[in-house]
Amino acid sequence: MKKFEEITTQTTPIYKGKIVNLQVDDVTLPNGKSAKREIIKHPGAVAIIAITNEGKLVMVEQYRKALERSLVEIPAGKLEIGEEPIHTARRELEEETGYGAHQFKYLQAFATSPGFADEIIHLFVATDLYHIEHSAELDEDEFVELLEVSLEEAQAMVADGRIYDAKTAFAVLWLALQQEK
Amino acid sequence: MKKFEEITTQTTPIYKGKIVNLQVDDVTLPNGKSAKREIIKHPGAVAIIAITNEGKLVMVEQYRKALERSLVEIPAGKLEIGEEPIHTARRELEEETGYGAHQFKYLQAFATSPGFADEIIHLFVATDLYHIEHSAELDEDEFVELLEVSLEEAQAMVADGRIYDAKTAFAVLWLALQQEK
Numbered sequence: 433m434k435k436f437e438e439i440t441t442q443t444t445p446i447y448k449g450k451i452v453n454l455q456v457d458d459v460t461l462p463n464g465k466s467a468k469r470e471i472i473k474h475p476g477a478v479a480i481i482a483i484t485n486e487g488k489l490v491m492v493e494q495y496r497k498a499l500e501r502s503l504v505e506i507p508a509g510k511l512e513i514g515e516e517p518i519h520t521a522r523r524e525l526e527e528e529t530g531y532g533a534h535q536f537k538y539l540q541a542f543a544t545s546p547g548f549a550d551e552i553i554h555l556f557v558a559t560d561l562y563h564i565e566h567s568a569e570l571d572e573d574e575f576v577e578l579l580e581v582s583l584e585e586a587q588a589m590v591a592d593g594r595i596y597d598a599k600t601a602f603a604v605l606w607l608a609l610q611q612e613k
Numbered sequence: 614m615k616k617f618e619e620i621t622t623q624t625t626p627i628y629k630g631k632i633v634n635l636q637v638d639d640v641t642l643p644n645g646k647s648a649k650r651e652i653i654k655h656p657g658a659v660a661i662i663a664i665t666n667e668g669k670l671v672m673v674e675q676y677r678k679a680l681e682r683s684l685v686e687i688p689a690g691k692l693e694i695g696e697e698p699i700h701t702a703r704r705e706l707e708e709e710t711g712y713g714a715h716q717f718k719y720l721q722a723f724a725t726s727p728g729f730a731d732e733i734i735h736l737f738v739a740t741d742l743y744h745i746e747h748s749a750e751l752d753e754d755e756f757v758e759l760l761e762v763s764l765e766e767a768q769a770m771v772a773d774g775r776i777y778d779a780k781t782a783f784a785v786l787w788l789a790l791q792q793e794k
Contacts, residue, residue, distance in 0.1 A: 435683045436676035436756040446628050447635055449651040452729050454628055454635050457678060467754040469678040470630040472653055474729065495617035496727040497638060497650040502616045503727050510728070540771065542779040545725045545732055546677040546684050547691070548633050548655065553779070573648040575617040590721065598723040598734070598779050605786040612793040 436462050438469070451475075451510065452549075474551035478521040479508035481539070481603045482531060482558040488580040489607060490561075491600065492528050495575065504579060504589065505597045508553070517554040525558055527570050529578055533558035539606075544598065553599055583607055617643050619650070632656075632691065633730075655732035659702040660689035662720065662784045663712060663739040669761040670788060671742075672781065673709050676756065685760060685770065686778045689734070698735040706739055708751050710759055714739035720787075725779065734780055764788055 438459035446454040453473040461467055482490040495502045509524035511517060518536060525531055539555040570576065581589065586604045589595040595604065619640035627635040634654040642648055663671035676683045690705035692698060699717060706712055720736040751757065762770065767785045770776040776785065 434676070434681075435674065435758070437683075438676055438678050449637070450649070451651050452635075452653070454633075456630070459678060461754055462676075462756050465753070468631065470632050471679045472633070472729070474726075477728070493616065495615070495619055495643075496724070497619050497640060498652045498729060498731045499724055499727055500615075502618075503724065505727070508728075540774070540782070542777055542782050543677070543680055543684065544779050545655075545730060546680055546686070546778055547658070547689075548653070548679060548732075549726060549730070550679045551726055551729075572646070573642055575643050577616070593721070596723055597727055598725050598783065601721070601723050602779065602783045602786065605783065605790055609786055609790050609793070612790070 438462075438467070441466070470548060472545075472549035472551070474549055475511045475513065476517075476552045476554070477508055477510045478517050478524060478554045478556060479506050479599045479603070480521050480525050480556045480558050481506055481606065482525055482529065482533065482561060483607070484561055484580055486580075488582055489586050489603065490525075490529050490531060491579045491581055491586075492576040493579060494577070503597050503600075504595055505600045506603045508599065518556070521554070521556045521558070526564055528574075528576050530564055531558075531561045532564050534560035534562065555599070555603075583611060619643075619648070622647070651729055653726075653730035653732070655730055656692045656694065657698075657733045657735070658689055658691045659698050659705060659735045659737060660687050660780045660784070661702050661706045661737045661739050662687055662787065663706055663710065663714060663742060664788070665742055665761055667761075669763055670767050670784065671706075671710050671712065672760045672762055672767075673757040674760060675758070684778050684781075685776055686781045687784045689780065699737070702735070702737045702739070707745055709755075709757050711745055712739075712742045713745050715741035715743065736780070736784075764792060 442458040623639040
């Protein structure tokens with residue numbers, strides 16, 4: 433048995449959406465008592481730390497309806513069913529930025545909101561970038577603006593809140609740490 | 614009008630839970646077309662980068678039902694209605710770790726899953742820690758184990774996947790970067 437495991441006694445599906453599903457699990461806790469867990473099921477996603485040949489971090493600004501504001505983020509997108517994360521990463525980088533990358537390195541994965549969602553983000557580092565002449569198009573409900581930002585500027589954007597997205601803040605720290613080494 | 618703003622034409626409440634609510638918004642896109650946005654409403658949370666007087670990072674291991682595994686995370690917890698984040702931070706640090714802190718500094722806030730949720734985490738740095746003699750108790754459905762980990766070990770845990778939580782990975786990088794300075 434896993435540490436502090438909560439055993440599911442019943443799963444109640446609540447909603448099946450295009451991006452997320454919601455279910456409520458009845459669980460038995462380690463002390464034998466019962467509790468309910470509200471769980472968002474998400475297909476998972478990729479995000480790409482893409483560094484231009486001038487050493488700038490590639491980011492996109494887009495409107496995030498959940499927050500009712502636009503956010504500056506590293507390129508990212510959700511996995512299609514059965515898709516390998518590396519393929520999603522190449523596709524999303526191309527669609528959102530018009531860049532391809534000769535070098536794609538898998539960095540790590542992490543859970544974004546483990547208290548209520550199973551979303552995992554697979555993080556890649558893309559370097560040796562090139563412009564794609566006829567790049568793939570965005571989804572028809574996506575509107576993004578491309579930004580290329582120096583590390584110094586990106587750190588200022590984290591500090592003053594212009595970067596307000598966890599994966600992007602992580603990417604900026606990661607890049608800063610690389611350059612300290 | 615905000616950049617790329619999506620105007621809500623209708624909000625359909627789907628579920629009202631203990632932790633999250635789910636709604637579907639019909640929106641008008643910048644190009645005049647329509648789309649649907651599935652949105653998780655969450656009260657927001659705090660997380661605490663707590664550093665012991667020996668320079669170790671305080672973490673807790675707990676079972677995360679959404680992921681069906683236990684995760685090692687920095688102390689965190691959701692905001693109660695109307696609660697100031699600093700109060701939540703003090704309370705959660707005490708409940709989950711038995712530590713108080715003479716120094717509490719607000720670091721920054723970020724969105725964890727802006728593609729589908731409005732959850733914001735307010736991040737604090739707690740130093741000059743002391744043990745609380747009769748510390749507040751955990752919620753009755755919470756089971757956590759305390760860990761105190763050196764920066765070197767925490768970096769190894771990020772690299773090998775034992776740390777698999779975005780805010781915690783951010784905290785480890787943040788601490789590493791502080792020590793480089």
